Amino acid sequence: MPVREASSRVEIGDAMGQALLTLIPLALAAALSSVPITATIFILLSESRGRSGLSFLAGTVIGTFATVALAAVAGHALPGRPREHEALVGKLEVVIGSALVLLGVVTLARRSRAGSGRGPRWLDSLGTVGILPVFGIGLALNLRPKAILLAAAAGLAIVGVDLGFYDNLGLVVIYTAMATCTVSVPIVATILFPRRMEPRLLSAKGWIAAHSSTVGATMMILIGAFVIGVGVTG
Template identity: 90%
Template sequence: MGQALLQLIPLALAAALSSVPITATIFILLAESRSRSGLGFLVGTVLGTFATVALATVASQALPGRPREHEALVGKLEVVIGIALVLLGVVALARRSRAGSGRGPGWLDNIGTFGILPVFGIGLALNLRPKAILLAAAAALAIVGVDLMFGDNLGLVVFYTAIATCTVSVPIVATILFPRRMEPRLLAAKGWIAAHSSTVGATMMILIGGFVIGIGVSG
C-alpha cells in the first residue's frame, strides 16, 4: 500500500491545485448565501471526485489479460495518460501566454448567485473535465497496480479524494466557522489566483505528467 500512497499523493495534489474548483470555491464563499451554497458545492465536489476515481478503479480492474499482461497494459496506459497530461499542461501554458491573464471562465463570476442544487451539480460536473478525468484514471491505475484487497482499494480512493478536495473543503468549513476571519483571506486569495493559478496549474500538470510517464515506463 505504501507504493500506491506515494504515487497517489502527487496526483491528488495536482487535482487539489486545480484553479477552476478553487476559484469557484472563493466566489461562492464571497457571496451572501455562502453557507448553503458552499456546503452544496463541497458535497458535489467530494462525491464527484470519489465516484470518478472509484469507477475508474473498477474499470482498471476489469482490464483483460493474465497478471503479467495486465501489468504491462497498466504501464502502457500510464504512459498514455502521462503524455496527455503533459500536452494538456503545455496547451494551458500557451493559452495563458496568449491571453496574458489568469482569469477563469466567465460563468465563475456569477456562481455565487446560484442556488444550492446548481452548485452541487457544478461540483459533480467539474470532475468531468479532461484534467480531472486523466488524474482520476492515473490514480486508479496506481491503485490497481499494487493488487490489494477491496477494503484497501476503498481506503486509497478515500485517501485520494480527501487530498484532492482539500482546497475546497478546508476553505468552506473554515469560512462557515470563522466568516469574519476568512473574508480578507478569501479576497487576497482571489487576487493571487487571478494572477498566478493558471500558470501554477499548467506547470503542475506537466510535472505530474512526467511523473506518471516515469511510473509507466519503470513498470
C-alpha cells in the same frame, strides 16, 4: 502461522506505501487545480456562502470519489493474465502521463497568449444559482479533461498494487480527501470564522486570477512526467 501472517502484513504495507507514493502527487495536482479553487472563493464571497458552499463541497467530494472509484473498477476489468495486465496498466499510464504533459503545455501556451485576465464569466454568478445547481457544478467539474486524466492515473495506481477491496476503498478515500482539501478547508473555515476568512479570500482571489493557471499547468507537466516514469518502470 505467525511468520506467514507477519510476512503478508509486510507485503501489504509495502504495496500500500507504493500506491500512496503514486497517489499523493496526483492528489496534490488535483487539489491545486485552479477552477474548483476559484469557484470555491466566488461562492464563499457570495451572500449564500453557507448553504452553497456545503452544496458545492458535497458535489466535489462525491464527484471525485466516484470518478476515481470508477477508474479503479475499470482498471480491474482490463483483460489479460497478471503479467499482461500489468504491462497494459503501464502502457495506459504512459498514455495518460503524456496527455497530462500535453494538456499542461497547451494551457501554458494559451495563458501566455491571453495574458493575466479574469476567470470564466460563469463564476461571477456562481453564488446566486441555487443549491442544486451548485451541487451539479461540483459534480461536473470532475468531468474536465485534467480531472478525468488524474482520476484515471489514480485508478491505475490503485489497480497496479493489487490489494483487497477495503484497501482499495481506503486509497480512494485518501485520494478524495487530499484532492478536495483546497475546497473543503476554505469552506469549513469560512463557515466557522467568516470575518477572519473574508479578507484572506479577497486576497486569494486576486492571486489566483494572476498565477493559478501557470502554477496548475506547470504542476500538470511535472505530474505527467511522473506518471510516464511510473508506467515505464512498472
